[in-house]
Amino acid sequence: MSPVSLLAPIGLVALLALPAILLLYFLKVRRPEARVSTLMFWRPFVADRQANAPWQRLRASLLLALQLLAALALALALVRPGVSGAIGIGGTTVVMIDGSASMQATDVGPSRFEAAIARAHEKAHQLGPGQEMAVVLIGQHAQLLAPPSSDPAVLDAALDRARPTGSEVDLGEAFSLANAVVAGRSGASIVLLGDGHARAPASPPRVGARLFYEPVGVTGENSGIETITRTGSP
Structure with missing residues (x-):
């Protein structure tokens, strides 16, 4: 249970x-x-x-x-x-972490970014049998910090290397990278950890997996992801 x-x-x-x-x-x-x-x-x-x-x-x-x-x-x-047991979605989960400047705010300690990293660590240790997780850092250019892995130690090491970029982030590129990771994987999902202040791309990103957004910190008004297009089968 x-x-x-x-x-x-x-x-x-x-x-x-x-x-x-x-x-x-x-x-x-x-x-x-x-x-x-x-x-x-x-x-x-x-x-x-x-x-x-x-x-x-x-x-x-x-x-x-x-x-x-x-x-x-x-x-x-x-x-x-x-429920916080094994990520629970099954298959591969790509955890995307917002590394924008606003994530360095300290309304949650020690900062929004560190809170997001801590939550990603928890997810790494909640993986169940047959589940794996990848980590993408959203910055000016998206970075694949860890390819899909079921080893919490590998994921922990990748998360410990993550640093906020302090710049505008490219959500479109990040979703493209996440889509490439989950391509051809059944039951895949994408989890976005952020404060909702990332600027939306010019065209709605196409997501080929189930998408979950987990807010970090206290977001301001009129902020968040406005449009996302879901494509492909779950």
């Missing part, structure tokens, strides 16, 4: 809302004022006052259950859980 990973573990902080909600219910005291015409009605009010005293055992409450479920759902949405 593939393990589950958290894409945004900082979202676990939202789980603190669960004990906070329970604490509020423990401390919540409701003592309505009421006029009674006879003492025969006094006993229920005394019982209600005792039941609503702080730190009493919680009573069944549909509203409390709904609030806890809502807080739990929000926390799960924030942590973005996902």
Whole structure:
């Protein structure tokens, strides 16, 4: 069974809302004022006052259950859980890493580029039987850092040599190189790791494999890959 990973573990902080909600219910005291015409009605009010005293055992409450479920759902949405077992797509996967200048931003530590490299290392160690991975660095000219390999050590060494180019990148050339790598390979896929700031090529790149985009860092508005043409069979 593939393990589950958290894409945004900082979202676990939202789980603190669960004990906070329970604490509020423990401390919540409701003592309505009421006029009674006879003492025969006094006993229920005394019982209600005792039941609503702080730190009493919680009573069944549909509203409390709904609030806890809502807080739990929000926390799960924030942590973005996902299956991170063997790359899982099968066949050959080409991991393309954006090496543009914007990838040197430090909104994620130590930088967007290093975060992308770390994610690629994880993918190299998640390869399953019969799976292999290649690494392409997207720069002014695309570089094949590692041809398809199933050996994590080989892929780690190639990733350790990767450096951001600090210049405009050529996505079209990078996709052409990735297409050449997956040509004739069934079940191939291409994974693009970047911040979405790479300038789109003049003509939409043709992709001969399944394409997955994994954002790195906090992207700005109106950024990303606008058009990609899918060709060939999966």
